[in-house]
Amino acid sequence: MLRSPLQLLSAHRAQTTAVVLVMAVALWLVAAVPAALIQLQTGADHWFEQFVPVVYIDPGADEQTLVTMVEEIDDWDGVAGVEHHDSSRAYERIGDVIGDDELASMGVTEAMVPELLIIEPVLWKPGQIELLARAEALEERQEVVAVDVPDARSLEWMDDARWMVAALGATALIALIAALAVVVNFLRMLSRRERREHHLLEVFGAKPRVLRFPALWRGLVVGASAGTAAAVGFVGWSLLLDRVVVGLAGIGAMSALDSALWAGALFVVALLLGAVAGWIGGQPPADGSKNSMLEWPKEKQ
Amino acid sequence: MRGLQLRIDAGSWHEIVGPSGAGKTAVFDVMTLRRRPTAGKLVVAGRNIDRLGAEEVAEVRRQVGSCPQQPVFLEERTAVENTVLPMVARGQTDAAVDAAEEVLGFLGLMPQRDRPVGTLPAQQQLLVAVAMATVGHPQAVVIDGVHQRMEPAVRGVVLSWLEGLRDDGTTVVVLGRRPMNRRSNPVVWRLRDGNLERTGEVDRC
Numbered sequence: 001m002l003r004s005p006l007q008l009l010s011a012h013r014a015q016t017t018a019v020v021l022v023m024a025v026a027l028w029l030v031a032a033v034p035a036a037l038i039q040l041q042t043g044a045d046h047w048f049e050q051f052v053p054v055v056y057i058d059p060g061a062d063e064q065t066l067v068t069m070v071e072e073i074d075d076w077d078g079v080a081g082v083e084h085h086d087s088s089r090a091y092e093r094i095g096d097v098i099g100d101d102e103l104a105s106m107g108v109t110e111a112m113v114p115e116l117l118i119i120e121p122v123l124w125k126p127g128q129i130e131l132l133a134r135a136e137a138l139e140e141r142q143e144v145v146a147v148d149v150p151d152a153r154s155l156e157w158m159d160d161a162r163w164m165v166a167a168l169g170a171t172a173l174i175a176l177i178a179a180l181a182v183v184v185n186f187l188r189m190l191s192r193r194e195r196r197e198h199h200l201l202e203v204f205g206a207k208p209r210v211l212r213f214p215a216l217w218r219g220l221v222v223g224a225s226a227g228t229a230a231a232v233g234f235v236g237w238s239l240l241l242d243r244v245v246v247g248l249a250g251i252g253a254m255s256a257l258d259s260a261l262w263a264g265a266l267f268v269v270a271l272l273l274g275a276v277a278g279w280i281g282g283q284p285p286a287d288g289s290k291n292s293m294l295e296w297p298k299e300k301q
Numbered sequence: 302m303r304g305l306q307l308r309i310d311a312g313s314w315h316e317i318v319g320p321s322g323a324g325k326t327a328v329f330d331v332m333t334l335r336r337r338p339t340a341g342k343l344v345v346a347g348r349n350i351d352r353l354g355a356e357e358v359a360e361v362r363r364q365v366g367s368c369p370q371q372p373v374f375l376e377e378r379t380a381v382e383n384t385v386l387p388m389v390a391r392g393q394t395d396a397a398v399d400a401a402e403e404v405l406g407f408l409g410l411m412p413q414r415d416r417p418v419g420t421l422p423a424q425q426q427l428l429v430a431v432a433m434a435t436v437g438h439p440q441a442v443v444i445d446g447v448h449q450r451m452e453p454a455v456r457g458v459v460l461s462w463l464e465g466l467r468d469d470g471t472t473v474v475v476l477g478r479r480p481m482n483r484r485s486n487p488v489v490w491r492l493r494d495g496n497l498e499r500t501g502e503v504d505r506c
């Protein structure tokens with residue numbers, strides 16, 4: 001090419017900026033949703049600990065019955081594992097929750113504390129409400145003293161959150177595909193502006209890959225710009241998430257390293273997508289005559 | 302076109318003449334690798350085009366300078382930018398400006414060097430088209446009728462430039478209603494009714 005491929009981008013500054021922003025927003029959405037999911041999952045682990053179903057077993061129950069019950073619960077759908085706490089560990093756990101001094105002042109001893117089966121649900125899997133019902137039903141068994149189940153409303157909230165994240169993820173993917181289509185069409189439009197130059201270069205022997213280079217280069221630049229904007233937006237968003245969501249829900253903050261890694265990955269993905277868009281946008285128009293040997297024939301008068 | 306057989310040796314000057322509609326432009330398109338013949342064999346610069354991929358076809362095109370009947374320019378670009386374009390296509394960017402200035406100088410276009418081609422008079426635009434076809438002394442130059450629209454003085458300058466190229470070993474092929482070169486004994490072919498016949502003499506055309 002006679003001039004830098006980027007000159008055409010600066011000649012269409014407003015359109016270029018709009019296209020970069022569209023791609024950046026779509027990329028940000030695509031990154032922000034899974035990051036939020038992971039963040040919420042991390043938070044949910046902590047949060048869930050307060051609400052997992054706990055089965056209190058009669059200290060006198062025989063070992064075999066206990067083992068059979070653990071295996072049975074472990075096989076339930078939606079159960080990640082069953083943690084068995086004997087009386088001694090259960091006593092420690094209660095002490096951790098209400099304080100050792102308080103426990104002692106109540107005159108509770110290890111022998112008085114039932115053994116515990118803590119049912120760990122599979123997080124982000126629908127159907128936790130059913131799991132609660134099954135856990136509650138264990139109370140009817142002779143060896144079970146009581147069953148402590150979390151508030152069903154909190155699990156409903158988790159179900160809602162799951163669906164919301166899934167919907168957001170789908171929206172983000174659709175937005176990314178739409179943004180890519182916008183970038184490809186923009187790059188194609190720029191290539192068509194250069195059609196006459198492409199035609200002349202081809203007539204005088206330019207290699208096909210040389211003719212595709214300007215669009216590829218422009219795609220990389222658009223991708224890099226969008227990636228930078230999305231990465232900056234992502235870091236800002238993760239800081240906001242730390243400040244707001246962490247404060248509200250007590251969810252663990254995303255570390256600076258994690259945030260930087262996400263931002264870096266976002267940039268690389270944007271670069272690759274830009275290259276793909278550039279490659280597609282640089283394809284010659286398929287309107288040559290039947291026997292034309294030129295990929296870029298002279299434009300029709 | 303029917304049974305068209307034409308062999309052009311390196312360093313020679315050929316004139317292909319015929320009336321309007323005889324198929325000169327079709328021959329030009331095939332010779333300059335713009336269009337593939339529907340049948341037959343096309344060998345350019347010793348390479349059978351049927352057996353070449355896109356990259357190799359481009360390699361052959363780099364050896365042929367061409368000027369179509371309706372030249373295509375980058376009208377908003379200057380004369381020198383248009384003239385260096387074929388050199389850029391060939392990857393000879395280092396020598397491009399010198400080569401462009403050589404041909405623009407010979408054709409008397411140096412004063413218009415930095416003017417956009419779209420602003421030049423028609424005669425000077427035709428000269429730019431010839432400059433683009435011949436810059437960098439390609440192995441072959443094919444010109445399709447553009448000389449017919451030139452004023453005699455302009456045509457004379459172009460003829461001298463082409464003769465100089467031919468003397469340096471460039472093959473020159475000119476297509477038109479009448480021969481362009483009557484002074485250095487070109488090989489003349491007549492295109493009529495889809496057939497091509499060698500007349501051999503300029504005076505018979």
